[in-house]
Amino acid sequence: MTIPLDRRGFLQKTGILTGVLAVGSPLALLAPSRTWAVDLTSLSSAEGATLLAAARTIAPHDKLEDAAYAYVIRALDSAAAKDEMLRKQLQEGVASLGARFAGAPESSRVEALRKVESTAFFQNLRVQTLQVLYSTPLAYAYFGYEGEAFSKGGYLQRGFNDLRWLPEVPEADSGPVPGA
């Protein structure tokens, strides 16, 4: 007896990344549960876990939760789903880091990445990590970055000049604050 393979279903879900939102995570208020899962369509669970560990090693912010780094892996996974060359590059790159990479201590992970620093795999992973990670709402909240302000009328009435630990600038070298 042959079981028909559901190719579409197979493509839709190859691996999965899971985690738990940190207590006080900006997402916790919005989420029905603190546990989360990201379905991967072109990478396996093990590949996803290795890439997540690599992203954490490239941009290590200890108190920034895994969910932020999961955005990076999701972006890589969906790009790889549309680009066979990229999928191959990621899979070969992950293989070159070894099966124990994700669980290894940070010093070993740094050493492993240093060895591949000049490869297209690493350079792409570095740029993708920085590009995606620091654009996430989780990173904005973590670093205290307030982002766009146009929808709130700018920072004119919201602290653009509220620094008080240095002297004020004399009027001649500054200018009038509109509405003040």
Place this chain on the structure above:
Amino acid sequence: MTCAGYPKFLKPIAAPCRELELARIEQTDDGAVVIIGSGAGGGTLAHELTRRGIKVVLLEAGKRQSLASFSQNPGEAFGQLTWLDPRTQSGTWDPVKTSPTLPVWIAKTVGGTTVHWTGATPRIRPWEFRTRSTYGNVPGASLIDWPVDYEEMKSFYQLAERRMLVTRRNGNPGLPASNNFKVMYAGAKKIGYKKVHTGYMAINTRPADGRGFCIQQGFCVQGCKTGAKWSTLYTEIPRAEATGNLDLRTQCMATRIEHGPDGKVTGVVYRDSAGQELRQRARIVCVAGNSIETPRLLLLSESAKFPHGLANNSGQVGRNYCHHINGFIWATFDKPVEFWRGTVLAGLVEDETVNEPKRGFFGGYHFELIALDLPTLPLVGMPYGWGRDFASFIDDYRNMAGLFINGEDLPQPTNRITLDEKVKDANGLPIAHVHVDEHANDTAMRQHARVQGKKMYESIGAKRVVLSPTTPATHNMCTARMSARPEDGVANAHGQTHDIPNLFISDGSAFSSPGSANPTLTIVALALRQAEYISKQMTARAL
């Protein structure tokens, strides 16, 4: 332009929202001026000519955005506005390593780089118009004096500053000091600098001239959503349209300038958004595609009569490429700065903008205030980094202050734009190749600026100071320069090419040397001057 989606609470400040009767100029009409590029040079020139009753076809490679369509997502805005067509590069400057596919960061959109710029409008200094006479014969440098001097440029600077409503000029007040500026100011004063203020900025402090005012929101380079910052997109271009003499064609990429047997140019070949090849006849052609695409187009237009490209009998087209000595200096403190709040570049130190060779180099530089949004900082502000050291610096993002070095680099004949015959664009044409080797004078100036910048921040207790490599250039100049003698450059004092009287250079390519000032104000001043010249020549039937 349509104003759908524009927030109602800012109603009075938007650019005109009415429907206009736009001119439609026949492709076979050989009476019009064709301008290529709608930025500071092309956009201003288009307005100046059309308001004098001259018909203009304005070709723009990019799409038209509006205050409403500007994105407030930095990554999305980058994609919306940036010229991302491929370019290759070589040489010893940093972008070869740090930004291999993007040697320059300029815009491809209606309004050109005036949509992306930060609004800083210092003037080029009097001696900077005479670098060859002032600095002497510097080995390796191809210095020339400008064929126009500061005294003559002064009246056009004043005109441009009135047009753009520059702060601290013509009785306009300065922009108010932001948190980031307070840090810069304290440090600069501490080490003895005298001329420190919130800058000469083409950014409104109050609603005026159909433009809004600055609400201190940051996001200047993503397109200013209040229109406080001057841009040809919502000043010169709609006004040119209102004259009924402008035919603006967006997503139209010029690929070749044609000439007749007498050597005068006769029209421009271009591709529209569908990739269809079209041909617009012209009485005069003005090239304002920024200093990479302008020389590229001249080189692409080679013919039997002009085998080295148009207006290139001197061999100077594409040479002497200048981009300014640049770099970020970031400092972190114990206390918050929140430097993303406020006008991005409203801060200036003028004390180093002098020529004092005893510092170890010719020419001068500015310190300018700068901040980068969180997504852009790690990619553009401190490229190349990863790991603990890198991340620990970003951990201090809230406590960070920043400034930007902007100094005069020296022209060199071998720093140049050429055609890369190995790489073709979507139209099958060779792309531009950028080659830059740093001159010893450039290196010495940057080193001086880094030491001074670090001193500024450390004098007021910075925990850590981080210096960036040279960033992809947003200031691009001198690749089709004006020169008194035809053998030294491409154009005369009016930007009219030495070889072809009805072909003009109308952007920063025409600069004879880069000076240490952000280039937009000078590009606008030159365009105002050129428009006067062209219209007089047309009236006199000399063109």
